[in-house]
Amino acid sequence: DIQMTQSPSSLSASVGDRVTITCQASQDISNYLNWYQQKPGKAPKLLIYDASNLETGVPSRFSGSGSGTDFTFTISSLQSEDIATYYCQQYDNLPRPLIFGGGTKVEIK
Amino acid sequence: EVQLVESGGGLVQPGGSLRLSCAASGFTFRSYDMHWVRQATGKGLEWVSLIDTAGDTYYADSVKGRFTISRENDKNSLYLQMNSLRTGDTAVYYCAGAVTGRFDYWGQGTLVTVSS
Helix, strand or coil: CCCEEEECCEEEECCCCCEEEEEEECCCCCCCEEEEEECCCCCCEEEEECCCEECCCCCCCEEEEEECCEEEEEECCCCHHHCEEEEEEECCCCCCCCEECCCEEEEEC | CCEEEEECCEEECCCCCEEEEEEEECCCHHHCEEEEEEECCCCCEEEEEEECCCCCEEECCCCCCCEEEEEEHHHCEEEEEECCCCHHHCEEEEEEEEECCEEEEECCCEEEEECC
């Protein structure tokens, strides 16, 4: 199975900071990667699909890039409401399994 | 408004069974692949099972042979029959609707606790 290595596992940043999270696949997955935000006690929410496409209604401060094995998720200017855990998810080997990265917990410094 | 509402979670002893349900509304249920994803307390997301629009089913190795996913398109409902439950199955179980590997819709989750 494809493995997804997400880093860092947690980070602390100030409001207004640029935040970057990386996700590395164990093999080439083209652009078959999505990013989700999960706030405490809530279900995940899709933010970015196909590596770089912003889901409708998601603020433009969120972005994604990459292809192949290396992917990046960026919050250009961290806001207090962005406190959450972020997950990458690959779907190169449909129909199964759909692998999630280990998550990155983002906190305010 | 899209809604996915899970039910059926609870406390069960190891070796026991539970059946989870997920009621969908606000989207064309039969056109979506439907998944179960679980999350143990304080842990990450783990994909469990998929039933696609054709009715074909797929499972994570950790639940294969113990869990059965099914759907009733006429009732806009998804199910997960869980047998031979283990303590390691303790988690919040989410149903999710997906198109081409992208989870567009999620339920609020239902907690399954396997403990003696």
